[in-house]
Amino acid sequence: MELLQSSNASTLIQLLRLAELDTLLADTGPYTLFAPTNEAMDELVKRLGGPQQMLEKMGKPNLVKLLLYHVMRGFTLEEDLRDDVLGRTLAGGRLRINQHRVASSSTSSSTSSSSGRRRLVTTVNGARLVSGPRLAENGALFSVSAVLAPPQPGVLAALNADPLGRFTVLLQTLRLAGLHDQLQHDEAGPVTLFAPTNAAFATVPERQLRRLLGDRRRLRRLLLGHLATGCLYSARLTDSGPVNTLAGSQVTVSGSPEHLTVDGISVLLPDISTENGVIHAIGGVIGRHRTSSETSSGASSGMSSDTSSETSSETSSETSSETSSETSSVTSSRALSGRAA
Incomplete structure (x- = not known):
């Protein structure tokens, strides 16, 4: 004392x-x-x-x-x-x-x-x-430099506990892509999640979103592009250079800890600490435009040999009824968040 x-x-x-x-x-x-x-x-x-x-x-x-x-x-x-x-x-x-x-x-x-x-x-x-x-x-x-608040037990717990309910669409897409269980507290970490808000998903055209939700492989890769290994707080991101994501891609972080952007997308709320990582809420969906061009190019894209025939059989046999109901749920949540925004 x-x-x-x-x-x-x-x-x-x-x-x-x-x-x-x-x-x-x-x-x-x-x-x-x-x-x-x-x-x-x-x-x-x-x-x-x-x-x-x-x-x-x-x-x-x-x-x-x-x-x-x-x-x-x-x-x-x-x-x-x-x-x-x-x-x-x-x-x-x-x-x-x-x-x-x-x-x-x-x-x-x-x-x-x-x-x-x-x-x-x-x-x-x-x-x-x-x-x-x-x-x-x-x-x-x-x-x-700041008051240290006890963190949520894990990334998913923090997303679920958001007082404004800003991550319900993200949680649904993580579950649909098979990443929900992998982010549980006792199985993952430390990780950094650039978390699009519901309002961010509301900016994705509905047709593009439905196609994405119907292709779990592509959805999974999109979401992995929002994840990085390690706890990358804003103080570190400002001087980190390109950040390698779990999708094998890189994102560029610019600005100061108070005004960060990730691939040009604003960080709305940085440094949400959890026991197995850190979350940065962002105002857009990373890689959305790349996904749009892949979707529109269809079989001519480099993805086709890897996913087109395999995904079609997987989607029809394994996920058709499940995906349709979950897709409806996600797009409904997205529509509601868009109106609220």
Whole structure:
């Protein structure tokens, strides 16, 4: 607590006292605390009406869980922070540490080290490490650029839990393409998903969408073009160069962490953390125009030898009635989302 007091973390200290966690951090340990900057903490508290209102709206158990998600047992030093390392918190969830090198002119944490003209930047659940560690008798203190929210248990859980229901069409297409089970928490990860919203699917012409939904192989390849291996948070994407997707294609990421585009498509909401990856909500469907040209070219495309006869027999024998009903469901959801948008 003394380290927090000397770090001008007044808002976090106030919340720790309201949650009755100040004594825990002062008298026991050792612990490692990833403390949000006062600016990040103030932004959240202000949005909820103030510290006392935050406690009332969240309830004490949820506030305790949020705060303990920033605390790990033991001393953590800078050399302990390595790429894709997971650390168990006192809240039970895990923090994901990532490291990447950026051009020396890029904004980086004060704990970054130089190597030639590139610097090593460390993130915690995508939030930049601002400073640290500062050491005390009972632990270590790091400062991070954002409040760390406990993540959903997996990519699918996060899509399902979206409070605005923006990913219902994506979930249906993942199931139709046979990718739903592969993205379950205990089977996949870490992965990065560029997730088209319902409104993004609503921009795809209905005829093209129906043809795509009737061809599971092509649908699967389209969706794999939205997936990449590893947790690629926005801080990393801005300096990553082309990103290799699970479809074998590449996507180009441009802009800053606050204004990213993927193949020219706007990232609407970046860095949705999950236990097995990260989601970036996007405003379009990647590869949609390539799929359109493949569909219109029919047997003349390079796809024909690989999929045309095989897909037709598979579709008719294995999926005809199932696909038609699921296609109707997807297009109905898409039509509804289009009207809502």
